[in-house]
Every structure is written in structure tokens, then in C-alpha cells.
Amino acid sequence: MLPDYAALIREFTGDETPVTAVNDTDRRILDATRDLVGTYGERRVTIDDIAAAARVGRATVFRRFGSKEQVLARMYERELREASRLLRASLTDPEDAVDAITQGFLALLEHAQSHPVSRHLASAEPERLVAQFRDGEPPGLQLLRTLLVSLVADLPGSDELDTRALDELADLLGHLILAYQLVPRSEHPDHQRPAPEIVRRIANAVLAR
Numbered sequence: 001m002l003p004d005y006a007a008l009i010r011e012f013t014g015d016e017t018p019v020t021a022v023n024d025t026d027r028r029i030l031d032a033t034r035d036l037v038g039t040y041g042e043r044r045v046t047i048d049d050i051a052a053a054a055r056v057g058r059a060t061v062f063r064r065f066g067s068k069e070q071v072l073a074r075m076y077e078r079e080l081r082e083a084s085r086l087l088r089a090s091l092t093d094p095e096d097a098v099d100a101i102t103q104g105f106l107a108l109l110e111h112a113q114s115h116p117v118s119r120h121l122a123s124a125e126p127e128r129l130v131a132q133f134r135d136g137e138p139p140g141l142q143l144l145r146t147l148l149v150s151l152v153a154d155l156p157g158s159d160e161l162d163t164r165a166l167d168e169l170a171d172l173l174g175h176l177i178l179a180y181q182l183v184p185r186s187e188h189p190d191h192q193r194p195a196p197e198i199v200r201r202i203a204n205a206v207l208a209r
Contacts, residue, residue, distance in 0.1 A: 022078070026064055028054040033075040038116025041125060042072060076117075080143070083111055087147055097152040097161055098203040102196055104151045105173045108144065109193050112181055122181045133178050144174035161207065169206040173199075 022030065032053035036045045047068050051058045065071045090107030094100035112118050121129035133140045148170040152158045176194075184192050 025054075025056060025060065026074075029056065029061055029064060029071065030075045030078055033071050034079060035116060037072070037075070038120045041120055047071075079115065079117065083108065083115075084147060086111055087151070091151065094151075094155065097155055097158060097166070098200055098207060100151040100155060101148060101169065101173070101203050102199045104148055105177070105199055106193060106196060108147065109177050109180055112177055113184070113192060118181060126182055129181065130178070133174075141171070141174045141178070144177060145170040148173060165207050169203055172202070172206070 029050060032050050033045070036049055036053055040049075045068075047058055047061050050068075050071060051061050054061070061071065065074060087104055087107055091100060091103050094103060118129065121132075145167065149166055152161065152166070180193055
């Protein structure tokens, strides 16, 4: 079940009040769901599996979430909010838009490559990973573009940027995030993502045109 990307975008850009934090029981259920889906995939995971891994009763899962589909939707929403939080935290005094975009892109890519659910999808169900990027309402790729573009909104001189070029850069980098998940550059750990200077060159070339 795909998350409500539109709501997540509104929340991230400040147009919607963030959802109240989950309590400890919900957190354990969502953690268990994430880990199980990351190991076995959505189809093979049952409510009984989730309850056992979270150390709660089956009835508790139904009472808190209502159905397996709702547990999955809440898990995806929580994980995407965590990704947006990590994205903001990853920025280290960016000098300009190119620096902010570079830092943000590399942080998002590292998070995507290390997350159990996206790792499972990339290796076992690549067609579903592509579907999440392409077929959400709006597509997950649009969420990535919004996240990357939002990084430069408060930087000095951001109002002078070519907005079309910025959107095209974010779109290109969003596609690269998908590509590097599906086909890493090599098995060597240092080559799982492009070097920062390469990303900066791409960003400079697009934004300076």
C-alpha cells in the first residue's frame, strides 16, 4: 500500500500540521513491520508475524491500526518522515544551493541504500520499487524532487536561481537515487554512490546554464 505522498509533501513544506508522535506500543509495531517487510516483503508478512515480533497480542495490532494495510501505510509514512528529518539534519552549513543539493542528495541516497525496505525491494521486487517512484499519488519521484528543492529555499540568493533548472536538477538526482538503488556502481563499499565532487559538477553545470 503506497503512502499518501501528497500529505507528506504538504507536511514537509509546512502546509500541514505534523502527525502526533506514536506511543511506545505503536513504535514497536511499526519497527517490527519495517524489519519484517525488509526481510520478507509485504506479501509474506502477516498480522501474526508483526504481533510476535513486536511482542504484543494480535488484537492489539488490530485495535491500534485496524488492518495490515493500515499498518503498512503508517509504517511507510513514518519512514518517509524520518527520511525528511535526516535530510534536514544532514546539512552542514551549506555554502550555496549546489552545496545544499549535493549534501542532501548524498544523504538521501545513503539512507535509501541502507533502509531495510528499500534494500529488499531493490533486490527482490524491483518492479515495486519502480512503481513507488512512478505510480504514487503523486509519484514518489515528486516527493524526492520536493525534498531536494526545499533545501535551498532559505539560502541567500535562492530567489535568483532558475527555478526550471533547479527542478530539472532535482528530477535528475531523484532518478539517480532510484538507479543507484537498483544497480549500484560496484560491490566495493566506496563505490556505492557517486563522489561528492561529481555531484557538485553536475549541479553546477545544470544551475549555471
